[in-house]
Structures are given as C-alpha cells and as structure tokens.
Amino acid sequence: NAGVMQNPRHLVRRRGQEARLRCSPMKGHSHVYWYRQLPEEGLKFMVYLQKENIIDESGMPKERFSAEFPKEGPSILRIQQVVRGDSAAYFCASSTWEYSGNTIYFGEGSWLTVV
C-alpha cells in the first residue's frame, strides 16, 4: 500500500535549466495538490489537479511553471529556466476527492537546488 511517491527526492539544476518533479498519488486517489515550501516558511499552495484537468492554479507563478496530471502516469510539475529563487522543497499531496478528513496525504517532498 504505497503512499504518495515523489521523485526525485533531491534535484540540482543550473540556472536556466528545466526541472521536472513527478508525483504518483496514492492508489485510488484522483486529486493531486502541489505546494512549495521555501526555507523557514510554511507551505504555499500552487496548483490543484484532477486527472487531465487543472482545477485551480491560482498559486502558480505566471511564467515558467506548469503542471499536468495525465490520464496515465504521474503528475508532473515543470519549472522552465530555473532561477535561484526556485530553490525550495516541493510537496505533492493526494486525496480521493476535494478534501476529506483523513484521506489527504503528502509525499516526502522533492528538494530543488538551483546553483
């Protein structure tokens, strides 16, 4: 009974490169959320997706960031032309529906370092 799986756990990119972060939700979960945590800060909502649909992307930066959750395969958070300010922990969470008491779980996070 695997939990939310994120990979890579740690990613180093040079400025200007692309970063791709993957998230496989828990089995049976069809809703995925992405959050960003900057050092010494809480989690900031980025985007909420269902299969093949972006439901809410109000927390996504307008440029360079995109997310998808295809019919098959993991959800992908893509950051193009990374800058040092993108260095953060990116957390994915999944649930069975919009939100429900004990059915939202987080992955272990992906730590992006931009050098």
Next chain:
Amino acid sequence: AQKITQTQPGMFVQEKEAVTLDCTYDTSDQSYGLFWYKQPSSGEMIFLIYQGSYDEQNATEGRYSLNFQKARKSANLVISASQLGDSAMYFCAPAASNQFYFGTGTSLTVIP
C-alpha cells in the same frame, strides 16, 4: 485566500508535559476542515489530526487533540505527554473550496 495565524514561532516543553499550539484562521466558508501536520527535521509532512467545521465533538487522535472553537475561528492542537520525538515543526491547515492553506508553523522542542 484564507489567513492563518500561528503566533508561536517557537515553543519549548518538558518531556511528559502537555503543550498547546495555537492556530487561528479567517474564512468566510461555512463548511471547512481543519488539519494539523507535523514536519520533523527530515522534511516529510505527517498528517496528525482532522476536525470538520460541523463536528460537535473535538477531534482526538491518540496523544493529539484539537481544541476547536468555531466562533473564535481557532483550532489549537494539544499534545499530551510530550515525547522527544515530538520535536518538529507543526502546521495548521484549514481547508475549504478545494484548497489547503498553511500557517507559517510553530517549532516545538521537547526538552528531556
């Protein structure tokens, strides 16, 4: 967006004592949920406890309980019989309208 306030950036508690971590929030939603998560130094987010806004009873989960006061819009986490492994960051997260909103967190240190 909702505003969440965790006024205690850092807390210390003696091992085996109880501690209360404060959380207040501002929402216009009538139906919402309240979550608390623990983030140890290893970084993962661990779900602790959930309270629905219409639940009449305060939620309890082992050594964790919520002191939920809907009219005051507060949902304080109470940890009883603190253990050294409780040392971590704790985040309050109200959830409504498809989103979780996280507070800035409270750092808890349990002293032996």
